Every structure is written in structure tokens, then in C-alpha cells.
Amino acid sequence: MGRVISIVNQKGGVGKTTTTINLSAALAEAGKKVLTIDIDPQGNTTRGLGINKETLETTVYEMLLKEKKIEEIILEDVFENLDLVPSDVDLAGAEVELIGVKESNYILNYEVNKIKHRYDFIIIDCPPSLSILTVNALCASDSILVPIQCEYFALEGLSQLMYTINLVQKRLNPNLEIEGVVFTMYDARTNLSLQVVEEVKHELRHTNIYKTIIPRNVRLAESPSFGLPITMYDPNSKGAVSYRQLAEEVIEREA
DSSP states (O other): OOEEEEEOOSSSSSSHHHHHHHHHHHHHHTTOOEEEEEOOTTOHHHHHTTOOGGGOSOOHHHHHTTSSOHHHHOEEEEETTEEEEOOOGGGGGHHHHTTTOTTGGGHHHHHHHHHGGGOSEEEEEOOSSOSHHHHHHHHHOSEEEEEEESSTTTTTTHHHHHHHHHHHHHHTOTTOEEEEEEEEEEOTTOHHHHHHHHHHHHHTTTSOEEEEEEEOOHHHHHGGGGTOOHHHHSTTSHHHHHHHHHHHHHHHHHO
């Protein structure tokens, strides 16, 4: 049965989509069968995996409105071992359209449960907000991975995120766990990055914090515009090495 991991942080610009794309690709490269689900209306994960959103006939939007089943919208073999449930801007309207819909928090969970057995990992990219889309992802997930950028406001909003996670655990998904925290955009040349790491480690001392730290890396920033994960765009870059190490840690937690 595949493990479902949501990549969550309500702050934007923390490396959430970068982590979704490149963790998915690194897991697939390691021989794991992976499904990536883009549930962010911006659709950056879809674009970053080389899919032209303009050509899509169906996306996660139709699935959430129960017009399509998940099996009908999966794009198979986007890369070897990696399938994708794509997104586009239409998804922004789903938030309003799902208001008042019975069991609306569990639509994604219902669909994912049907295809879980096909995959080793299902990675969900969530929007940078604690919306009904994010709640759907949390209800469908076994665990949450939280990217935190090594910048001044890293801790801002973290307590609200943890509160929301606790609320979902109590009321909607009692089996939800925190997979761990991964530091992103680390710049070894600055004292600030090191200070942020130490502050977050102290604040979240009872939470798993991955040993792998994702560096600031030009090649990592470039790769989405070419529709390639970093492991394919520049396999020997620091970014590629880091995401392979993170994938190894995620796999080890399964053992």
C-alpha cells in the first residue's frame, strides 16, 4: 500500500513545489513507483514536470467535483516510475463549489484509496493556504512533510500550521502523522541560515527533522522552466544530490 505524503506549508516561497517535484523524481529514480498529485491551483508542479497545462482535458478539478474518477485523469509515465495527477487554474473555483457538498473534505481520500495499492509513494503538492484543498490533502494523507526556508520569517505561521494539523488529527484524520521538517534554501555563507536551523530545531524539538538540508542552488531554480526535475536537468548538482539524500531518508523511514 502506497504511503501518502502531503507537502504542506501555508507560507509561499518555501520550496514546497520544488520539494514535491524533486522528491518525487528522486524516489522514482530510486526505483519506487510514485504518483505526484498537484492540488495547487497555480499548477506549478504540473508545469515543472514538463506538462503543458493548456493541453490538458481533465485535471484534479474534475475529480474533486466528482465529474471524473482519479483513474481517468492520471498521466502515466511522465518520467520513468512517475505518474501525475495534474492541476490548472480552474481548481481555484473548486473552493467555492465544494461549499456545502457532503463529505467534501474526504473526496481526495476516497479517490486515492482506490489506486493506493499501485504505488510505493503518493506525494501531494498543497496550495500555500490552509484551505479546503489542503484539508482534502491532509485527510487523504498518512503523513505531512513541512519545508521550512532558512530565512528570517521561517517560524512565522508555523504555530498556526501545527494547530491546523492537530485539528485535522483530532476531527478528520486521526492517523495523520508529521513525516518531518526539511530545511530549504540554505546558504552556508550566512549566519542567518544557521541561526534559523537552530531556532526551528529548538521550537520543534519533538518533531522529526531530516538530516538533509536543501541548499540554495541556481540549477535547482532553473530546472522547472525546462520541465525537468533537478535529477535529470543537472544530475550532479548540489540540488540533485540533496534531493536524492532526502529520498533515501524518506525511504528509510518506511523500513
